[in-house]
Amino acid sequence: MIDSRSPEGLADYSSWRARDYFETYYSEVVLPDEQAVLAYQLDVMRRAGARFGRALEYGCGPTLHRAIAAAAYAFRIDMADWLADNLVFVREWLAQAGGESDWSRFTRFILGCEGAPADDPARTARREAQARKAIRGLYVSDARWHDPLGPERRGFYDLIVSGFCLDAVSSDRGVWRACMQNVLSMLAPGGTIVMHALHECTAYKVGARMFPGAGLTVDAMAEALLENGATRASLDIQVIPCPDNAVYGYSGILTASARKQPAP
Numbered sequence: 001m002i003d004s005r006s007p008e009g010l011a012d013y014s015s016w017r018a019r020d021y022f023e024t025y026y027s028e029v030v031l032p033d034e035q036a037v038l039a040y041q042l043d044v045m046r047r048a049g050a051r052f053g054r055a056l057e058y059g060c061g062p063t064l065h066r067a068i069a070a071a072a073y074a075f076r077i078d079m080a081d082w083l084a085d086n087l088v089f090v091r092e093w094l095a096q097a098g099g100e101s102d103w104s105r106f107t108r109f110i111l112g113c114e115g116a117p118a119d120d121p122a123r124t125a126r127r128e129a130q131a132r133k134a135i136r137g138l139y140v141s142d143a144r145w146h147d148p149l150g151p152e153r154r155g156f157y158d159l160i161v162s163g164f165c166l167d168a169v170s171s172d173r174g175v176w177r178a179c180m181q182n183v184l185s186m187l188a189p190g191g192t193i194v195m196h197a198l199h200e201c202t203a204y205k206v207g208a209r210m211f212p213g214a215g216l217t218v219d220a221m222a223e224a225l226l227e228n229g230a231t232r233a234s235l236d237i238q239v240i241p242c243p244d245n246a247v248y249g250y251s252g253i254l255t256a257s258a259r260k261q262p263a264p
């Protein structure tokens, strides 16, 4: 058994299996911590008061739920992840080819948060069609790169959503700070960031493997967001306890949002 607090024995992403990840976290129910972060993302997007032009989901993995949530609030959504294998999962769902993953449970949850009746298959299908239409580019990208999607995407996105990615790149806090700088450089002046991370987690479980966590705290998140242009007034950071997930290597979720300073 691997000690989840030890950096030794951590897997690297060459051994990542998209299916293992989907099975571990997304195949059965909308877990309580996931309910909380999805509701948080929806609330931030709704409170923005106007539809975002260009959105990016950074570090999507093999998941669609954050993009399905964003689809009613953004005209165009790009998605990026380091592993092509993850993007294959996403592409299959987009192609409606009866791919390996079913996200309708999440879509129903999202619609429920927005006040729709609990079970309305036509509405669920419409929201998923809206997501399929809004999602445009799928990009392989490394958050450790200076311009993770190339220099032309600097200051490009009005909304960036990133769930449990940047803190999962490495257990080295310095790497996480560099990734924050690189990804936040893609946010336009006045743009909104929604970010979720594992709270004080140094290793999280996928299948039988443990992957790295940067062990983030509220203070580290606040500092990094402010350093990268977030306004202090817009900053919101919360810790959602999830003691039942200790078995996966974490007992809390950090969820954060902020707006970047507007152009002078």
Ligand SMILES: C[S@@+](CC[C@H](N)C(=O)[O-])C[C@H]1O[C@@H](n2cnc3c(N)ncnc32)[C@H](O)[C@@H]1O
Pocket (backbone or CB within 6 Å): 013, 016, 058, 059, 060, 061, 062, 063, 081, 082, 083, 086, 141, 142, 143, 144, 162, 163, 164, 165, 166, 168, 169
């Ligand atoms: C815990 S998963 C999160 C997936 C999804 N966003 C979610 O909320 O379930 C971490 C993701 O980070 C991606 N990742 C790891 N290293 C990366 C890097 N250097 N650059 C970009 N993405 C990376 C992995 O491929 C994986 O999809």
